[in-house]
Amino acid sequence: MRAVNLLPRDESRRAPDKKQTIAIGIATGTAVVITALVALSFLSASSKVRQERADLASLQRQVDLLPPATKGPTPEETQLVGQQKQRLAVVAQALDKRVAWDRVFRELSLVLPDDVWLTGLNAKSPQSPASTSPVPTVSSSAAAPTMFTIQGDTYSHAAVARFLSRLAVIPDLTNVQLLRSSLSKVGTQKVVQFTIAADIRAPAVASTPVAATVPAATTTTGAAS
Secondary structure (H helix, E strand, O other), X not given: OOOOOOOOHHHHOOOOOHHHHHHHHHHHHHHHHHHHHHHHHHHHXXXXXXXXXXXXXXXXXXXXXXXXXXXXXXXXXXXXXXXXXXXXXXXXXXXXXXXXXXXXXXXXXXXXOOOOEEEEEEEEOOEOOOXXXXXXXXXXXXXXXXXXXXXXXXXXXXXXXXXXXXXXXXXXXXXXXXXXXXXXXXXXXXEEEEEEEEXXXXXXXXXXXXXXXXXXXXXXXXXXX
16 A cells, blocks of 8 residues: 555644753753762762771771780789788888988977087987887886987076977977086086987877888987087
């Protein structure tokens, strides 16, 4: 059979509608842009996931290198801790029984009158070398103290009395007594030579009983007049 064109000649030759072409182009471009954005987002997410997996693997390797956690102190560590505590207690007890001689001599220099000069000084710690308990402080005036003895010269018995009263206010000294005071002549000057003795106040005993021995300390100084 012979083909017959039923459309009018003008319709078959008419060009496509311009608006329809623009709409098709816009739709195609939009689809391309959306596809590109989706692909870019997918690639970015994939890269982030790979980086996080790599970080996780690195952290896991670091954790694997750590030594295993101990369940508790070993017997050796417990023994060392006990020895450390015992040594600290011994040191604390020794410090509690130590006489602060620098403080005693500083206090003595502060109360020494200008018209009194010392010719001799003998001091010893109240701690006995054979016992950990302090030597009892002498409280009776009948027994002469022997722990802290001072010899000196001055110009009058009043100066000796003034020096004696000042020594009595030193906190580290107790049972301060005048043992001797005599008037003598040195050249053409009359001087009063005296001897004063006192006891050292016993330091506080440590509260933790630990077997330890602290040797007694003896200090002797002298200066010529």
